[in-house]
Amino acid sequence: MKELIETLLKEKKYFEIKSELNELNAVEISDVLNQFKLPELVIMIFRLLKKDKAADVFPYLDSEHQEMIIHASTDIETREIFDELYFDDIVDIIEEMPSNIVKKILKNTDKKDRHLINQLLKYPDNSAGSIMTTEYVDLQKNMKVSEAIEEIRKTGKDKENIYTCYVTEKNGKLEGVLSLKELIAKKDSTEIEDIMNKNFVSVNTNDDQEIVADLFKKYDFIVMPVVDHENRILGIITVDDVMDVVDQEVTEDFHKMAGITSPTDDSYLKTNVFTMAKQRIGWLAVLMISDTISGNIIQGYEKVLAKSIILTAFIPMLMSSGGNVGSQSSTVVIRSLALGEISPKDAFKVIKKEFFIGTMVSIVLSVLNFIRLITLEKTDPTIALIVSLTLVFTIIISKLVGALLPLGAKIVKADPAVMATPLITTISDAVTLVIYFTFATTLLNSLK
Amino acid sequence: MKELIETLLKEKKYFEIKSELNELNAVEISDVLNQFKLPELVIMIFRLLKKDKAADVFPYLDSEHQEMIIHASTDIETREIFDELYFDDIVDIIEEMPSNIVKKILKNTDKKDRHLINQLLKYPDNSAGSIMTTEYVDLQKNMKVSEAIEEIRKTGKDKENIYTCYVTEKNGKLEGVLSLKELIAKKDSTEIEDIMNKNFVSVNTNDDQEIVADLFKKYDFIVMPVVDHENRILGIITVDDVMDVVDQEVTEDFHKMAGITSPTDDSYLKTNVFTMAKQRIGWLAVLMISDTISGNIIQGYEKVLAKSIILTAFIPMLMSSGGNVGSQSSTVVIRSLALGEISPKDAFKVIKKEFFIGTMVSIVLSVLNFIRLITLEKTDPTIALIVSLTLVFTIIISKLVGALLPLGAKIVKADPAVMATPLITTISDAVTLVIYFTFATTLLNSLK
Numbered sequence: 001m002k003e004l005i006e007t008l009l010k011e012k013k014y015f016e017i018k019s020e021l022n023e024l025n026a027v028e029i030s031d032v033l034n035q036f037k038l039p040e041l042v043i044m045i046f047r048l049l050k051k052d053k054a055a056d057v058f059p060y061l062d063s064e065h066q067e068m069i070i071h072a073s074t075d076i077e078t079r080e081i082f083d084e085l086y087f088d089d090i091v092d093i094i095e096e097m098p099s100n101i102v103k104k105i106l107k108n109t110d111k112k113d114r115h116l117i118n119q120l121l122k123y124p125d126n127s128a129g130s131i132m133t134t135e136y137v138d139l140q141k142n143m144k145v146s147e148a149i150e151e152i153r154k155t156g157k158d159k160e161n162i163y164t165c166y167v168t169e170k171n172g173k174l175e176g177v178l179s180l181k182e183l184i185a186k187k188d189s190t191e192i193e194d195i196m197n198k199n200f201v202s203v204n205t206n207d208d209q210e211i212v213a214d215l216f217k218k219y220d221f222i223v224m225p226v227v228d229h230e231n232r233i234l235g236i237i238t239v240d241d242v243m244d245v246v247d248q249e250v251t252e253d254f255h256k257m258a259g260i261t262s263p264t265d266d267s268y269l270k271t272n273v274f275t276m277a278k279q280r281i282g283w284l285a286v287l288m289i290s291d292t293i294s295g296n297i298i299q300g301y302e303k304v305l306a307k308s309i310i311l312t313a314f315i316p317m318l319m320s321s322g323g324n325v326g327s328q329s330s331t332v333v334i335r336s337l338a339l340g341e342i343s344p345k346d347a348f349k350v351i352k353k354e355f356f357i358g359t360m361v362s363i364v365l366s367v368l369n370f371i372r373l374i375t376l377e378k379t380d381p382t383i384a385l386i387v388s389l390t391l392v393f394t395i396i397i398s399k400l401v402g403a404l405l406p407l408g409a410k411i412v413k414a415d416p417a418v419m420a421t422p423l424i425t426t427i428s429d430a431v432t433l434v435i436y437f438t439f440a441t442t443l444l445n446s447l448k
Numbered sequence: 449m450k451e452l453i454e455t456l457l458k459e460k461k462y463f464e465i466k467s468e469l470n471e472l473n474a475v476e477i478s479d480v481l482n483q484f485k486l487p488e489l490v491i492m493i494f495r496l497l498k499k500d501k502a503a504d505v506f507p508y509l510d511s512e513h514q515e516m517i518i519h520a521s522t523d524i525e526t527r528e529i530f531d532e533l534y535f536d537d538i539v540d541i542i543e544e545m546p547s548n549i550v551k552k553i554l555k556n557t558d559k560k561d562r563h564l565i566n567q568l569l570k571y572p573d574n575s576a577g578s579i580m581t582t583e584y585v586d587l588q589k590n591m592k593v594s595e596a597i598e599e600i601r602k603t604g605k606d607k608e609n610i611y612t613c614y615v616t617e618k619n620g621k622l623e624g625v626l627s628l629k630e631l632i633a634k635k636d637s638t639e640i641e642d643i644m645n646k647n648f649v650s651v652n653t654n655d656d657q658e659i660v661a662d663l664f665k666k667y668d669f670i671v672m673p674v675v676d677h678e679n680r681i682l683g684i685i686t687v688d689d690v691m692d693v694v695d696q697e698v699t700e701d702f703h704k705m706a707g708i709t710s711p712t713d714d715s716y717l718k719t720n721v722f723t724m725a726k727q728r729i730g731w732l733a734v735l736m737i738s739d740t741i742s743g744n745i746i747q748g749y750e751k752v753l754a755k756s757i758i759l760t761a762f763i764p765m766l767m768s769s770g771g772n773v774g775s776q777s778s779t780v781v782i783r784s785l786a787l788g789e790i791s792p793k794d795a796f797k798v799i800k801k802e803f804f805i806g807t808m809v810s811i812v813l814s815v816l817n818f819i820r821l822i823t824l825e826k827t828d829p830t831i832a833l834i835v836s837l838t839l840v841f842t843i844i845i846s847k848l849v850g851a852l853l854p855l856g857a858k859i860v861k862a863d864p865a866v867m868a869t870p871l872i873t874t875i876s877d878a879v880t881l882v883i884y885f886t887f888a889t890t891l892l893n894s895l896k
Contacts, residue, residue, distance in 0.1 A: 153632050239687050316881070357725045
């Protein structure tokens, strides 16, 4: 499509571009526009869109493209775009823009809207307030079904979501919730009060967005009300924004588990290398220093090593196996905690399970390893025995450490994901080496 | 709540239990019921629920609890529950039940429904067909808006989702899509044909559920139609099921990245230890054997090691740093690929970025390490230099390997997540050792 538009632009066939673009939906148009890099072209194509289509497309554009367009727009054009947008989208856009563009946007919104936008901008990052919008359907309990439907038909166009309606008192207190599906199925003369659900689930503006996402999953919601501490409704959160929250939280977990601190919300290609280097270096430095524990353990057994230098050759395999085993357990436990499949009260069950798995896995792998060493590698049987025995204990202990650390973190209300692979590997490395050299000293001395 | 119900059960205050339960919503009731383990109690409490509430609660129960209830239900009761359920929920339930229970369920559904259920059961796991349901709103293009609304008000109660309506030809071909929000905002006399969107997005029954999830995120859908190869509509997929798909796919990625094969869909506590041990042992065995490469490299340099046994002490730190660095890159790249932030065509940009990050990180860490070794640890300066130089190269190379492997996997259409931490660690271990011993041999010899 991009190539077609480019050709048409060169031939100045603007009418054809217009009809080509109007065949597409808003997301598809934004895909095309995002591929153009020259501001002149972006603006020219954007101006070819119908007014309402242009407003639909705008929130889906990259922030650089949004900036280009607002920068080139007149005040009237800016107002035309932002009049059509929902408040949560406006807030998202504003958060990415430089201050001169923000000023231009705010200048071109009504005083009332500007006040609301400023309030939404104040909610802390990752809070329910920061992802809510204010365009919801508001009903009164003494309305009849027919009146409610009439009201929705009249005002629904400007609401982000009309599929759940909120019944409020005069002071804004939320009294009941009613889905359009329930509403529309009732008789015209029924009173809203008789069919609304008084036992509804809501969140507070300051609740973490992760809690919001968990509630959406649990209740299969598509919208959810946000209230203040006096139960007055302030806005709604829609499921599409929750899907983004889920992605963001998962990315955060992935990054933390790989020892990357304070992940940004920006995408990979947009984050600059200095920020990325800074995010990655912290944990690496900590782990590098803590890894000297392993070094010190080895130095402490220098004499044993000097006598049988062959022992060194098995250190990588033993350490890696411990690390791999530990990261399997920690990954499974961290993910199960995140999904709510297990909680700290299941700690004993988890430990028991990991112990059994560890025992089975360790025996199979150790026997396999022993046979391989004495047959294929022609290793001295004593050394093979030392290595294989170490493997048994390493695997069981690493499994337990891998499961215990995230559970412990959860118990003390820390983030389980931080207790992941790198840290567990460091611990299991040290433990592995101590076990290895203990077996080595004991068995090699007793045989002499 | 569980305690309250238990007390009331002991006191045989069934009427009070009934009113307590009817205060709660379906999800909350299922939470309470799932806590009871005795079949007699579960069944007794379930029978206290109103008929329609009981059907709402049923899909949220654990499969063991569902089994208990169907087992104890009469044919009429079974029919009453399943008549109220949507087909996607019925299919989910059936998939978890033993064959005698499945027979009982199918016996108590209409012939037409039974046929449909059997068809839904046939779609492959993880396909769009396997998560769709068939209760959608069907409109004709010559209907007027008022007629369409009337139709929805009459039949909407039995549809899983009424918020997107599907306009079909007589032969079932999907001609257009219309949201209830758009429909309801139009004048009564408008014809559906004039307002329906002909340019809609649909998926095929055999499309992977991951594709479905990506489309939901891209277009902010709450429902999506599923069609056959002749564009006849077969069902719809709703966003709540897509949220489950997202969780499932993410869990799969986490597990694969930790070297766990064929993850099950069962939750942690429900999977038995043998299955889990089997899932974990495969990769461990492969990696254990490939780790002997590192062992062989060390053996090859036995003489150097014998001369300066102190070199051994730094092996764990060097190997861990390489592993940690590599897993940072691979995690970031795998996640960015999964989110569609990068694609194989960005490979060069990614490599350049990781190279710069690697260079910065490696220089900072190496200098830090060199200073620490000669001041705090009083290490011989030559050894400190060998270790620090190795660190520079290890970090840069591991960053590149960590980024390249998942990208390469994506290019050859393999799963990037499989190319994760354990495999990258093994490669980076071997590379690290070769660099280390090369520097050691060169520098130690040249100084002698």
